[in-house]
């Protein structure tokens with residue numbers, strides 16, 4: 001029998017029982033649920049990653065919906081437990097949902113929500129920060145200062161890479177990849193090469209227009225190119241940032257062979273999911289190529305790093321914080337809660353998950369819709385005409 005887990009309860013007499021497996025930023029998400037007659041139970045257990053058994057204990061015998069986290073394993077066992085408890089809705093507090101077995105949810109008739117859009121710019125800004133930190137060796141230089149090693153300006157001290165006029169490569173030019181590309185092109189006047197299964201038309205138009213603007217000001221224009229293969233990006237780009245979803249097609253997309261294709265002094269950034277990169281091969285590549293640098297927000301065996309990575313001076317590593325701005329994290333909590341609430345209330349699914357702003361306006365009630373449900377089609381859910 002699973003051990004009981006500690007919880008905090010809001011609105012104990014609410015009709016619908018909604019569980020959040022973690023405390024989440026802000027209070028709007030709690031208030032929105034309470035206003036619609038939900039009893040909200042927030043797990044306050046001290047351990048960072050809840051096990052399947054912990055979550056089964058949280059779900060109990062009656063549960064209408066769960067807001068969960070990307071660290072949890074939402075598969076057959078949990079969806080069956082939720083379904084047995086009468087639940088029809090689950091939402092990840094994340095846009096990525098590779099931790100969720102959507103087929104298992106479909107079998108149980110459970111809607112699966114995610115939180116797109118609200119984290120696009122925040123995540124792209126972290127990818128840009130890692131690009132700069134790696135290019136200009138900021139972490140190494142910071143450590144050097146704090147160690148009291150700085151004894152005067154030197155021509156060779158922490159020389160890094162200039163970005164202006166170089167080429168930024170984006171693998172996966174969706175919402176976040178495109179936002180990152182725009183930042184690097186506009187902010188640092190880099191040329192763009194990207195690889196995606198789909199054409200990023202708006203991004204292409206942006207770079208064309210910006211190039212024309214620069215030219216009309218007598219400056220060197222910027223250019224874009226849609227690569228026909230990922231290897232083309234790896235060969236040509238000076239900075240490469242990874243932004244695809246994690247699935248069978250992107251697992252170990254970056255491996256020993258693809259690393260060998262990249263320029264010796266290239267910079268690689270990963271703010272997508274750890275397993276997109278073969279981290280053992282990456283550590284070996286970093287050892288063999290001291291001028292090659294990486295900025296990593298995500299890791300193959302999160303929260304752990306593969307042996308050797310922590311010792312590499314040419315790696316900047318941060319603990320999966322790409323979406324960690326206050327506005328974004330509060331917005332993610334709101335979208336996740338509204339996904340669950342909308343399904344409980346029988347609302348339709350919002351027509352455009354790329355435009356979730358109406359749900360984030362704190363001065364107006366949110367639309368009567370689920371902001372983003374990934375298995376809308378499979379479950380035959382109605383779509384909002386709003």
Ligand SMILES: NC(=O)C1=CN([C@@H]2O[C@H](COP(=O)(O)OP(=O)(O)OC[C@H]3O[C@@H](n4cnc5c(N)ncnc54)[C@H](O)[C@@H]3O)[C@@H](O)[C@H]2O)C=CC1
Nearest residue numbers: 096123172173174175176196197244245249271272322323
């Ligand atoms: N580090 C972090 O904190 C965060 C990580 N993420 C990760 O970023 C991912 C992307 O998020 P969004 O941009 O919102 O999603 P999106 O769906 O807008 O973009 C993903 C893009 O990847 C492309 N893609 C899929 N398979 C591909 C392949 N084999 N090769 C090249 N491109 C491929 C898709 O066509 C799409 O354009 C999420 O799935 C999540 O895993 C998202 C937010 C924060």
Ligand SMILES: O=C(O)C(=O)CO
Nearest residue numbers: 093094095096119323
């Ligand atoms: O949303 C996601 O997919 C994350 O990784 C955390 O923001």
